[in-house]
Structure formats: C-alpha cells, structure tokens
Amino acid sequence: MDLTYSAADEAFRLEIRDWLETHLSGDFAGLRGTGGPGGENQAFEERLAWDRHLGAHGWTCLGWPPEHGGRGLSLPRQVIFHEEYARADAPGRVNHLGENLLGPTLIAFGTDGQRRRFLPPIVAVEELWCQGYSEPGAGSDLASVSARARLDGDEWVVDGQKVWTSLAHRADWCFMIARTVPGSRRHAGLSYLLVPMRQDGVEVRPITQLTGTAEFNEVYFDGARTGASMVVGAPGDGWRVAMGTLGLERGVSTVGQQIGFARELDAVVALARRTGAIDDPVIQDRVARARMGLEVMRLHALRTLADDASTGPAQASVSKLVWATWHRALGELAMEVAGAASLVVQAPPYELDDLQRLYLQTRADTIYGGSNEIQRNILAERVLGLPKEVRP
Template identity: 80%
Template sequence: MDLRYSAEDERFRREARDWLETYLSDDFAGLRGLGGPGREHEAFEERLAWDRHLGAHGWTALGWPPEHGGRGLSLLRQVVFHEEYARAEAPARVNHLGEELLGPTLIAFGSDAQRERFLPKIRAVEELWCQGYSEPNAGSDLAAVATRAVNDGDGWVVDGQKIWTSLAHQADWCFVVARTTPGSRRHDGLSYLLVPMRQEGVTVRPITQLTGTSEFNEVFFDGARTETSLVVGEPGDGWKVAMATLGFERGISTIGQQVAFARELAAVVTLARRNGAIDDPVIQDRIAHAHMGLDLLRLHALRTLAGSPGETGAMGAASVAKLVWATWHRSLGELAMQVAGASALVVAEPYELDDLQRLFLYTRADTIYGGSNEIQRNILAERVLGLPREARP
C-alpha cells in the first residue's frame, strides 16, 4: 500500500478539517473532547444530536458503497477523516456499533429487505444498536453462548442473559448471537438475530465500572421476540456472521483511535517534564518505546486495512492488531501512573478521577473486551499457526 497522500487526499483533508472547525466552533463548541473512554455518560443527548448532524451533512457511512447510501470513499480518505476528527477533539460518537459494525455486516450478509429497513436509519443515526455477544459463562469464548432462540411460527423467542453490553441502556436494537439448534455445541447451531430492545421481555441493568460510570450493562431476555426474517444469513450461520462483525470492529476507526492515543501519550510526557520524572532514565526509555510502539500501531493498521496482512492472513492480522494496540494502551496507563508517582493513588471526594487515573483504570479492560489477549493468542496458535488445540474440560 502506498501510504503517501495525494493532492486530492489533502484537499479532502482540508474540506473535513474546515467543516469540523466550523461546527465545533459554533453550534457544538461545548462538545470538544467529551464522551471518551470512561466518560460515555457525558452530554449523551448532545452527542447524539452531533452524530445526526454528521449524518445530515454526509459525514457518516463514509466507506459504505454508494448503492447502500454511503460515500464509497477510499481507505486513505477514510483514514484522513478519522485523523482529522480525532485532531479536532470532536466528541466520541454514539453510533459506532451501528455504523462501523452492524452496517458493514448487513451489507455483506444481510438480505435486501434487512438492508433497506436498517441501513438508512443507521446512516442517519435514527436508531442506535448494541452488541449481544458476551455472557456470564461465555465472555471471550463466544462459542460457549447459552442464550437460546426458538422459532414458534410467529417469530423468534429469545431467552438468556448477555453481559458487558456497551450502551444497551441507550440502544433501540441489539444484534444477538443465540443458539437456535437444540443440542448443538460450540460454533454449530448459532444464529445472528436482530432484536428490538424496547419491548417486554428485555431488562437492562447497568454495571458500575472502576471509573465510576456505567458504559455497559447486563441484558436479560425473557421471552423477548423478533421477526422470523430478522436473522442475518441463514439460521445456524451465526458464527460466520459474528466473526465478520468482529473483523469490522477492528476496522478503519482504529486510525482515529491512535490519534487519541498520541494525545494521551503527549499528556504523559507533559506531566513527566513538569514533575521531573523525565529525568529518570527508566521513564525516558519507556516513553521512547511508547512512541515507537505507536508508530508501529499505525503502520500495522494501515497494512491490515489495505488487505496485505502478510503470511498470517486476515484472521491472524485482526488478532495481532487487537493484541498489539490493547497491550500498548494498557502499558501507557501503567506508564502514566509511574510518571504521576504517589499522587496517582489519591482520588478526590466525591469519587472523581483525573484524566490519567481514568486512563489507567479504563485500559485494564482493553486486553479483555472484544476478545481477550488469551483468546487472541489461542486463535493465532490454533487457526493460523496450526498448533495443537488447548485442552478443554
């Protein structure tokens, strides 16, 4: 992949930068920097209005094909937008799960009727989505899900429990992996269902995190219903569809994520200079490694997104990407605490974290959610390198 930006790419950069600067200095000026990790509760309704404003002006679904309502922009143009969005300190998006995960999944696997029904509302940010994957006894081991769905002739009836469901308390719909073949085990017999959240039979219970906020939730399905037609792909093909969604999860938006990482690293360096920690050679070494690691994150992400992941193949590249950025970000949180010193142990009353404390606590989850580091290593060992499977009980 040629990583150089053309003159046309740079013109697009100026267009995106000017648009963001105009609206983030005017109608939405108060939203800069709001809603990041551990702060998802901040100005939710205002950020929702911002997302809808983006949709109304053609700044959502940038990579979707034009026939599905997107702009069909090249990889580099999408990279440019996410870079400029992060550099402008634009607020965290509330529609990530719909636009970046479900939308591409429906484009790849959905029926014409499903695409017609859901894609326009995702693009316009009129319906919000959450992801029903993890369960109390099936976190990163998605193949162990026990939530079941039965077609009673009038539609699917869903029973079970999901956990760590991000933004379920705000969502209108959930894409749910459920077992639809009685007696099936592991990857077989799963289906990928689209289930409305606002109905009897769906209960959402927020979970308080170490950051003091409640981004994610427990979700209980007790006879919840959805239409027969709202299974993506064929019944029993849920594993394949769910894995495709996870691939989209590690997509283009990770480029903007890395710009935010760079801002966090800069804050750590600024603190180190201010309190004298920069004079410690060990901290100097860790900061240098952090800078090099961030450059490698970007290069690996671009190579993977360009479809040139090397010998490991697409699955391996996605697992490597998750391992690399999650481990790097967790290490940055640890470096932040090392730089801050003993003051990092003090929390204001009432419980109020500063930015670096929040960074440290939130990044403890990075190596767990979206498939834990252990699961990613098993995928690489078993499915890419062909090593013997880990013993299972």
C-alpha cells in the same frame, strides 16, 4: 500501502478540517473532548445531536457503497477523515456499533429487505445498536453462548442473558447470537438475530465500573420477540456471520483511535516534565518505547487495512493484541510518572483525573473484545497450526 497522499487527498483533508472547525461551534463547541473511552455517557444527548448533524451533511458511513447510503470513499480518504476528526478533538461517536459493525455486516450477509429496513436509519443516526455477544459463561470463548431462541409462528422468542453489553441502555436494537438448534454445541446451531430492545421481554441493568461510570450492562431476555425474518444469514449459520462482524471491529476508525492515543501519551510526557520524572533514564526509555510502539501500531494498521488478503479473525487478533497491550502499558506509565499522587482522588467522593481514568480504563483493554489469551490462542491454532487447547 503507499503512505503518501495525492493532491486531491490533501484537498479533501482541508475540506474536512475546515468543515469540523466551522461546525464544532455554537451549540456543539462544548462537545470537544467529550465521550471518549470511559466517558460514553458524557453529554450523550448532545453528542447524539452532533452525530445526526454529521449524517445530515454526509459525514457518516463514509466507506459504505453509495447504493447503501454511504459515500464510497477510498481507504486513504477514510483514514484522513478519522485522523482529522481525532485531531479536532471532536466528540466520541454514539453510532459506532451500527455504522462500523452491524451496517457492514448487513451489506455483506443481510437480505435486501434487511438492508432497506436498517441501513438508512444507521446512516441518519435514527436508531442505535448494541452487540449481544458475551455472556456470564461465554466471554472471550464466544462459542459457549447459551442464550437461546425458538421459532413461534412468525417470530423468534429469545431467552437468556448477555453481559458487558456496551451502551445497551441507549440502544434501540441489539445484534446478537443465540442458540437456535436444541442440543447443539460450540460453533454449531447458532443464529445471528436482530432484536428490538424496547419491549417488555428485555431488561437492562447497568454495571458500575472502576471508573465510577456505567457504560457496560447486563441484559436479560425473557420471552423477548423479534420477527422470523430478523436472522442474518441462514438459521444455524450465526458463527460465520459473527466472525465476519468481529473482523470489521478492527477497521479504519482505529487509525483515528491512535491519534487519541498520541494525545494521551503527550499528556503523560507533559506531566513527567512538570514532576521531573522525565529525568529518570528508565522513564525516558519507556517514553521512547511508547512513541516507537505507537508508530509501529499505526503502520501495522494501515498495512492491514490496505491488504485485503490479510483481513479476518487472525489479523484482527494481531491488531487487538498490539493496541490493547500498548494502551495498558501507557496507563501504567502514567501512574508511575504521577507517583504517590496517583493514589489520591481529586475530590470526594470519587473524582478522578484524566490519567487515573486512563489507567483504570486500560485495565480492561486486554480483556474486552477477546482477551489477550484468547487472541494468542487464535494465532497459535489458526495461523501457526499448533495443537488446539485442551477443553473440558
């Protein structure tokens, strides 16, 4: 990828920078820095209003084709937007799953009717989505899902349990995979369904995490219903569609994520200077390695995004391994720099500081979205051609 920007691209950078500076004011001024990882419930209604403000001014779904409500921006300009959004310390978006996962999936695999029904509310941030993949017995091994759905006249009836479902308690709809062919196993017989969350057959139970917050949920489907037309792709072809969604999960927004990572690293270095830990040669070496790793991560992400031939589950696995492992190591470095103070909460009963939350939150980075072990298996089997892992 050519990492230089044209004069027109730089003019676009100034446009979005000025827009953010102007609009992150007034009622929105206090939202800067809110809603990051582990804080998705923070100022949620205010951030929802901010996302709708972005949509009203044409700053959502930037890479979508114009015929589907997007702006059709080039990759460099999408990168610029996410860089400037992160640099402005703008609030965490509430519509990530709809805008970056479900919407592009419908553009690629959905019917015209599904696109007409669901894409405009995503652009306007009028409907929010959650992702129903993981189950108690099927986390990173997604092909083991047991949630099932059967056709009853002109509706699908859904039964089963999902877990670790981010922001399910906020969502209007869930895109999920369920087993629709009785007796099927593994990848066969799965369907990709769109299910309304606000109905009697759906129960959401928040899960309190180590950070003391509850962004994840258990979701129980007990006779939940959705229309027969609410299957994306053909019935039984859900695995292919689900893998398409997972490939989108490591998209251009990860470049903005890395700006946030750099800000976290700067905070760790600032603490090391205050405590004197920066004088330790081992700490110096780890900080230097962290800075190099962050730059490698950025260049790898840009190269991957620019190379259409490199996209897919295997490349997504590389990206996930790189950033998740780096981020977890940063949390560990933060606790070493803080020393004994890292073991003490800031205030009762359980008030954590930013670096303590960073450490606890990053323990999950190498697990959710496919654990490191599963990512390595994908690379070993699908890229290197090694024998498949023995399964019971």
